[in-house]
Structure formats: C-alpha cells, structure tokens
Amino acid sequence: MEEVIQQEQEYLDKTLTVLEEQIKEKSAACKKPAHDEVEEQLFKQNIKVLKSLETIRPRPYFGRLDFKDEFGEETIYIGKRGVEKDGDLIVVDWRTDLGKLYNAYQGVQSEFYIDNDPNRKVEIQRRRVISIEQDRVIKVSDTGTTEVVETASGEKVKMMDAYLEEILRHTGDELQLREIIASIQQEQDEIIRLPIKHTIIVQGAAGSGKSSIALHRISYLLYQYQKRIRPEKVLILAPNEMFLSYIHNLVPELDIDGIEQRTFYDWASTYFTDVREIPDLYQNYVDIDTDEKKEDRIRISKYKGSLQFKTLLDNLVAEVGRTLLPYKDIHLSECHTLSRAEIERFYHSRLHLPMNVRLREVKQFILNWSEQEGKAYKDQLEKEFETAYQQWVMTLPEGEDRKNVYQALERAKDLRLKQFSQQAKKAIEEYVRKMKEISAVRMYKNVFQKRVFNRFSPDMDEKLLGLLLKNGQKIKHEQFTYEDIAPLIYLDAKMNGKTLEYDHIVIDEAQDYSAFQLAIMKDYARSITVLGDVAQGIFSFYGLDSWDEFQSYLQDQHDVKRIDIQTSYRSTKEIMDLANRVLINNSYPYPLVIPVNRSGKEPQLKKVGHYGDLCDQMEQALKCLLESGHQTIAILTKNVEAATDLYHQLNSKGIVDLELVTAAHQRLEKKVVIIPSYLVKGLEFDAVIIEDVSDKTFQDHTHHAKMLYMSITRAHHELILFYRGEISPLLEQRDPHEPPRPRASFAGWLATDYRDPDTLPQVIKEREVVDADAIPLFEGEEEEQTTVERFEDDRERVNDFYAWRTVWKKWAEQQKAEMLR
Numbered sequence: 045m046e047e048v049i050q051q052e053q054e055y056l057d058k059t060l061t062v063l064e065e066q067i068k069e070k071s072a073a074c075k076k077p078a079h080d081e082v083e084e085q086l087f088k089q090n091i092k093v094l095k096s097l098e099t100i101r102p103r104p105y106f107g108r109l110d111f112k113d114e115f116g117e118e119t120i121y122i123g124k125r126g127v128e129k130d131g132d133l134i135v136v137d138w139r140t141d142l143g144k145l146y147n148a149y150q151g152v153q154s155e156f157y158i159d160n161d162p163n164r165k166v167e168i169q170r171r172r173v174i175s176i177e178q179d180r181v182i183k184v185s186d187t188g189t190t191e192v193v194e195t196a197s198g199e200k201v202k203m204m205d206a207y208l209e210e211i212l213r214h215t216g217d218e219l220q221l222r223e224i225i226a227s228i229q230q231e232q233d234e235i236i237r238l239p240i241k242h243t244i245i246v247q248g249a250a251g252s253g254k255s256s257i258a259l260h261r262i263s264y265l266l267y268q269y270q271k272r273i274r275p276e277k278v279l280i281l282a283p284n285e286m287f288l289s290y291i292h293n294l295v296p297e298l299d300i301d302g303i304e305q306r307t308f309y310d311w312a313s314t315y316f317t318d319v320r321e322i323p324d325l326y327q328n329y330v331d332i333d334t335d336e337k338k339e340d341r342i343r344i345s346k347y348k349g350s351l352q353f354k355t356l357l358d359n360l361v362a363e364v365g366r367t368l369l370p371y372k373d374i375h376l377s378e379c380h381t382l383s384r385a386e387i388e389r390f391y392h393s394r395l396h397l398p399m400n401v402r403l404r405e406v407k408q409f410i411l412n413w414s415e416q417e418g419k420a421y422k423d424q425l426e427k428e429f430e431t432a433y434q435q436w437v438m439t440l441p442e443g444e445d446r447k448n449v450y451q452a453l454e455r456a457k458d459l460r461l462k463q464f465s466q467q468a469k470k471a472i473e474e475y476v477r478k479m480k481e482i483s484a485v486r487m488y489k490n491v492f493q494k495r496v497f498n499r500f501s502p503d504m505d506e507k508l509l510g511l512l513l514k515n516g517q518k519i520k521h522e523q524f525t526y527e528d529i530a531p532l533i534y535l536d537a538k539m540n541g542k543t544l545e546y547d548h549i550v551i552d553e554a555q556d557y558s559a560f561q562l563a564i565m566k567d568y569a570r571s572i573t574v575l576g577d578v579a580q581g582i583f584s585f586y587g588l589d590s591w592d593e594f595q596s597y598l599q600d601q602h603d604v605k606r607i608d609i610q611t612s613y614r615s616t617k618e619i620m621d622l623a624n625r626v627l628i629n630n631s632y633p634y635p636l637v638i639p640v641n642r643s644g645k646e647p648q649l650k651k652v653g654h655y656g657d658l659c660d661q662m663e664q665a666l667k668c669l670l671e672s673g674h675q676t677i678a679i680l681t682k683n684v685e686a687a688t689d690l691y692h693q694l695n696s697k698g699i700v701d702l703e704l705v706t707a708a709h710q711r712l713e714k715k716v717v718i719i720p721s722y723l724v725k726g727l728e729f730d731a732v733i734i735e736d737v738s739d740k741t742f743q744d745h746t747h748h749a750k751m752l753y754m755s756i757t758r759a760h761h762e763l764i765l766f767y768r769g770e771i772s773p774l775l776e777q778r779d780p781h782e783p784p785r786p787r788a789s790f791a792g793w794l795a796t797d798y799r800d801p802d803t804l805p806q807v808i809k810e811r812e813v814v815d816a817d818a819i820p821l822f823e824g825e826e827e828e829q830t831t832v833e834r835f836e837d838d839r840e841r842v843n844d845f846y847a848w849r850t851v852w853k854k855w856a857e858q859q860k861a862e863m864l865r
C-alpha cells in the first residue's frame with residue numbers, strides 16, 4: 045500500500061505544480077487594470093478561472109480510472125473541474141463523458157460501449173478513490189462492488205463498497221447538504237446526465253438523493269450546454285427558505301453560482317404582486333388542519349390544483365375573449381363600414397397573444413381603419429370641393445359674390461368633415477367601450493359562478509359545486525388562499541403575458557405542487573426537471589397523489605422521461621426498515637425503499653406515562669445522543685404549540701442550547717432543534733426524536749402515514765420515538781402472512797373475509813348495506829365502475845382503496861405461489 049500511495053503522491057505533486065503555476069499566472073493577470081470593455085471581460089473571466097483554481101487546489105481530484113479502449117490503455121484522474129496543460133488533461137472534469145464512465149463503474153459490470161456503439165468498447169480495469177489532505181495522499185481505495193441484492197426472504201438491499209459506506213457514516217457537523225461528486229451512483233448519474241431536451245419526472249424514495257441530483261444536474265447542464273444556457277436563466281425551486289440555506293454551500297462547490305434559487309411562493313410574487321398577502325403553503329396547512337370544515341377545504345383545494353380547473357379557465361378566458369367583440373359592424377357613414385366578420389378575422393389571427401394584448405391590437409386595428417377611412421373621406425371631399433369650385437366658383441365673375449360662394453363652399457366642406465369625424469369618434473368609442481382590459485383578479489372573481497361551472501364543467505357534482513360557489517364569496521372579497529396563487533398567475537399570464545422565461549427549471553419536493561402548478565411552471569421554461577416522492581406528500585390537501593395526471597398532460601407535448609429510484613442512502617438499514625414498515629402498514633402500492641447495508645442502532649420505541657415523564661425521558665435521550673457525538677439533532681413535534689411547550693420544558697430542565705423553529709423561513713443554526721414535522725421535509729439530521737407516535741397523532745390514514753414516513757427518514761444514524769397510550773397502527777410489526785389490512789376509511793365497506801386469498805374482496809353497495817347483500821368487485825370492469833362512482837366524492841378514499849387493492853392482490857398472489865410451492 046505504501047508503494048501505491050507513493051505513486052499517487054507523485055502524480056499529485058505534478059498536478060499541484062501545474063495548479064500553482066496557473067494560479068500564479070492568473071493572479072498576475074487579475075492585477076492588471078482593464079482599459080476597455082474587452083479587457084474588462086477578460087478580467088472577469090480571469091477572476092472566475094482563478095476562483096475555480098483556488099477552489100480545487102486543496103483537492104484537485106478525487107478519483108482515478110484505468111481503462112482500455114480502441115487506442116490502448118489509459119489512466120485518467122477525475123476531479124470537480126478539469127485541469128489542462130499544453131493540451132494534456134491533467135485532471136478530467138466529472139461532467140465529461142469520461143466522468144460518466146467513472147460513475148458507471150460500480151464493480152459489477154466492467155465493459156461499456158461509448159454511445160452504445162459496438163465498435164467503441166471500453167474495458168475498465170480499475171477505479172480508485174484517492175483521499176487528499178494538505179497536499180498529501182492519505183488514502184487510496186479501489187472500488188469494490190456496489191449493487192442491489194435480494195436476500196433469501198425476498199428483501200432488497202444495496203451492498204456498498206467501503207468508500208461509500210465511509211462517506212455515509214461520516215455526516216457533517218453543519219446542517220448543509222454535501223456534494224456527492226466522488227460517490228455519485230449510477231442510477232443517479234443517469235438522471236444527472238439526461239439531455240436537456242427531456243422533461244424529467246423523478247420519483248425517488250426518501251434519501252435517494254433527489255436534492256443532490258437536482259443540484260448536480262444543474263452543474264452538468266451548465267457545463268455541457270454552456271453555449272446554450274446561462275446560469276441566470278436557470279431556476280431551482282425549493283420548498284422553503286430553510287431548505288435554500290441548507291443547500292447554500294453547494295452552489296459554489298458545484299460551480300453553479302448565479303442560478304436563481306427561490307421558493308414557489310417567492311417566485312410567484314414577482315408575477316403577482318399581491319401574493320405576499322396570501323398565506324403560504326405552511327400556513328395553509330395549519331389553517332386547514334385546524335379547520336372544522338377540513339374535508340370541505342381539502343376538496344376545494346384539490347379541485348383548484350387540478351388540470352380540470354386549468355381547462356375550465358382556458359375555456360372561460362376563450363369565451364370571454366369572444367364575447368368582448370360587440371355583435372355588430374362599425375358604421376362611420378353610409379359607405380364606411382367595418383364588418384364584424386372582418387374584425388373577427390383579425391381577432392382570430394391574434395389568438396396566440398395574451399387576451400389584453402390581443403384586445404389592444406384589435407383596438408389599434410379599428411383605430412387604424414378609422415384613420416384610413418377618415419383620410420379617404422377627406423380626399424373624396426376635396427375632390428367634390430374641387431368639382432364644385434370649378435363649377436360654381438370659377439364660373440362667377442371675380443368680386444364679392446364669388447368670394448361669398450367660395451367661403452360658403454369651404455364652410456360646407458369643414459362642416460361635413462367635422463360631422464364625419466364626430467360620427468366616427470362616437471361609433472368607435474361605442475364599439476370599443478366593451479373591449480376593456482381585464483385584470484387577472486377580476487377575471488378570477490368571475491369564475492366562481494354557477495353558470496360558469498354549469499357551462500364549462502357540467503358534470504361537476506353538486507357538493508363540490510356548492511363548496512366552490514361558497515368559496516366564491518371569499519374570492520369576491522379577495523380573501524385568497526395558497527391554492528389560488530397558481531390560477532391567479534396562470535390567468536395573469538393568459539391576460540397579460542409572461543415577462544421572464546427560463547432555459548431550465550428544476551423543481552425539488554415537487555410532490556407538494558399540484559398538477560396545475562407544475563403545468564404552469566412548465567410553461568415558463570424550455571425544459572424542466574421535476575423531482576419528488578409521493579410517499580412524502582404531506583400536504584395532501586394540495587399536492588400530488590401520483591404523477592400520472594401531470595405525466596399524461598405533458599406526454600402529448602414533450603419528450604417526457606419518468607424515472608423511479610428506490611435506493612435510499614441517508615439512513616441506516618434499521619431506520620429504513622421501520623420507514624418501510626409504515627409504508628407496508630399503509631398499503632403503499634409502489635415498490636418499497638431499498639436500504640443500503642449500513643447497520644446502526646435499532647430505532648427505540650419508548651412508551652411514556654404522562655407529559656412530565658415524556659419530558660424527563662426526552663431530556664435523558666437528548667443527553668445520550670449528544671454524548672454519542674451526534675452533531676445535528678432534531679426533535680419533531682406534531683405542531684408549533686407542541687414544539688413551543690417542549691422547548692420551554694426542556695429549557696426549564698437546564699437544556700438551553702436548543703433552537704425552537706416555528707416557521708419555514710427560519711434558519712437552523714443550533715445543534716439541537718425542536719421543530720414541527722411538517723417543516724423538516726427535505727432536511728436531515730444525525731439523530732431524530734419524534735415526540736409522539738401514538739395512535740392519536742398517527743392514525744391509519746394515508747396523510748398520517750406520509751408524515752410519519754417522512755419524519756422517520758430524516759435520521760441518518762439514530763431514531764427515538766416516544767408515545768403515550770397506544771402506539772400508532774402504522775408502526776405495528778405485522779406478520780407478512782397476514783393480509784394487508786384495509787384502512788379505516790373504507791374497511792366498513794368491504795364485505796368479504798379478506799383473509800382468504802382465494803376469494804376476491806367484495807364491496808357492499810350503499811343501498812345494499814341494509815340488506816347486507818355483497819356485490820363482487822373484481823369480476824368485471826362494470827363493477828369497478830360502480831365502485832368508483834360510489835367513492836367519487838372522496839379522492840383520498842378512492843386512492844386508499846386502490847392502493848390497498850393493489851397491495852392485497854400482490855399479497856394474495858404471493859400466498860398462492862407459496863402454497864403451490
């Protein structure tokens with residue numbers, strides 16, 4: 045090993061010498077004053093290069109790849125940025141094709157084909173990770189095997205090589221997402237490097253690296269398409285300010301300075317100035333959660349986030365546009381008429397323009413026409429005057445009479461001209477009076493009318509219609525909520541147009557966007573990368589239940605790629621097993637999360653007696669976690685009130701170095717934070733304590749399961765869960781031979797003994813509940829339709845039901861297969 049380290053040290057020394065020379069050269073260039081614009085540009089470029097060289101100087105590369113291709117054997121070194129001297133690649137940038145080769149090799153497959161060309165075979169001989177500290181190579185490790193394997197019990201695990209394991213074990217001491225350039229996994233790299241033309245949807249398990257992929261992809265795109273896209277034309281949308289500060293350090297590391305980083309709420313306020321008056325997503329979550337009419341509000345919110353609503357707005361705006369043209373011709377005089385057909389023809393030729401702009405153009409068209417007609421009329425008068433002049437004036441002898449006739453003719457001409465222009469003015473004014481520009485807010489206020497829904501959404505059920513009409517009263521008084529932001533922005537764009545467009549938009553935590561919201565974001569960019577996890581969709585009143593609606597909407601117009609990634613890198617296997625247990629208990633219809641084989645402490649489930657007992661035990665748990673050396677710890681509570689109470693209790697016990705977080709715009713600065721669960725999405729901590737996992741806080745509901753799953757998966761290494769009374773059914777350890785249990789929301793409707801895999805479950809029809817007559821559900825399409833109809837008013841229940849049915853069927857098949865074996 046000593047010998048290998050020595051060899052690697054030689055290459056490092058050589059690289060450092062080159063780097064030092066280049067830094068010296070660039071520093072000198074940066075000292076020269078710029079005299080003109082060209083020199084100024086050069087100066088800026090030199091500063092940029094110098095900064096980049098200084099960034100990589102401490103660790104010029106992280107890996108080495110030895111391979112054989114059609115040109116013979118090669119050795120390259122891979123780093124965050126490329127280094128070149130006299131045409132030689134001293135270090136190769138990870139974003140190049142060679143970098144791709146480095147990431148593709150995971151110790152399993154060793155032969156690759158460049159661009160899938162069978163004649164361009166590359167055989168990897170070695171991939172080595174090189175650790176450098178203070179100009180010394182301190183460690184080298186050749187890549188071992190990293191692959192997903194299936195255990196005897198059918199469980200999938202990703203076996204890691206030593207390097208990845210070490211990285212995942214050693215988390216940082218700050219709450220900052222780290223760059224993963226040196227350990228990008230193949231499935232992640234494939235997403236990072238997808239061509240910019242694709243619209244990408246990534247469904248990734250908690251901890252699968254979505255946020256990391258999002259940022260590394262931007263770095264890749266800016267490098268690969270440097271001539272086509274500029275950093276200031278790239279937007280990353282993050283869930284909140286806390287998250288933005290969490291990724292802050294990554295921006296210079298990944299060479300993506302200058303990109304726009306915002307939350308949707310903040311971004312929306314640049315388009316629609318009144319957004320700041322509207323409660324944000326988190327406030328909306330709390331408002332809805334504590335509202336007595338929660339279910340009604342969820343229905344309204346879901347509808348407003350749907351693509352159906354978007355279509356209704358499209359149709360309404362088109363209709364309003366059509367009716368803004370009066371149903372008549374414009375008459376300026378007997379022979380000066382602009383027909384309605386002509387105006388309509390012009391209007392239709394401008395349909396691609398936003399409505400107000402279109403109206404302005406139609407008005408201008410009418411004004412231009414009237415001006416032309418005015419001119420034509422004047423010419424005609426002049427001619428008539430000339431004839432009369434010749435006929436009446438010139439035939440008279442010179443003198444007073446002739447002068448009087450001439451003046452009378454002049455007056456008559458002026459009068460006729462004046463009359464014409466007054467008449468024309470009146471006709472035009474009357475005509476365009478109706479064609480007033482309409483603001484987005486005014487248009488939106490007019491949506492919530494019975495005749496609008498009857499006309500454009502005649503199939504809407506009565507209950508939803510009633511709720512929307514009632515909500516319309518609030519809209520009239522401009523009492524908007526979060527879900528009104530997307531339609532308002534959309535309408536604003538439809539009425540007035542968009543000012544800014546991006547080369548690329550990346551949306552992280554996209555499950556919390558509605559399909560409508562995602563659809564409008566797509567309109568603002570040439571291409572888009574959307575990443576999320578529907579299992580973590582805790583804002584169930586708004587976000588996505590699945591990607592299907594959005595995906596099929598896009599499919600018609602774009603080159604869409606949907607990719608699912610299931611391996612989770614953040615947490616230990618024990619923690620992920622518990623997270624999977626929540627998914628299983630909730631009949632999660634998608635494949636479970638694949639954990640990495642990084643073992644840690646079993647999560648601790650602790651029953652406590654009363655609140656005082658909880659605080660005592662919490663204090664003990666916290667002390668133990670701090671003594672174990674954990675650098676970042678989060679205590680997750682159900683809401684702000686619980687977080688505040690606990691904060692005061694722990695403070696009174698002498699634990700003072702705590703940070704209470706109650707809003708999404710707060711920055712996390714201390715080692716230990718107390719925070720409501722719904723604010724921690726996207727973040728991670730060495731250890732996590734969940735204050736209450738009782739059956740009261742986490743009931744057998746999908747949205748509770750999502751919250752619990754998301755909370756559990758925030759922990760890297762250790763997890764402690766407290767509960768009073770009974771533990772949540774979502775955490776129950778269940779026998780895999782037991783059938784998946786139907787959730788409370790629809791369990792009562794199932795008639796069959798669902799424990800028998802040979803009998804398909806049956807649903808009791810509502811009217812037949814009385815006579816307890818069961819209708820078989822799975823026998824034909826027709827019955828399925830019937831079921832859908834019955835559930836129709838409750839989307840969550842429909843989803844719960846179908847999710848459960850999918851899992852149940854799978855389970856039944858497994859049981860049958862086992863019996864046959």
Ligand SMILES: Nc1ncnc2c1ncn2[C@@H]1O[C@H](COP(=O)(O)OP(=O)(O)OP(=O)(O)O)[C@@H](O)[C@H]1O
Pocket residue numbers: 211212221222224227228229232248249250251252253254255256257577580613614725726727728757
């Ligand atoms: N290839 C990798 N090498 C090293 N660490 C990785 C890798 N992929 C992910 N990680 C680590 O796993 C953790 C989770 O990554 P990230 O936050 O990007 O995942 P996510 O899918 O966005 O998670 P979530 O949806 O739960 O918020 C981070 O600590 C990240 O550094």
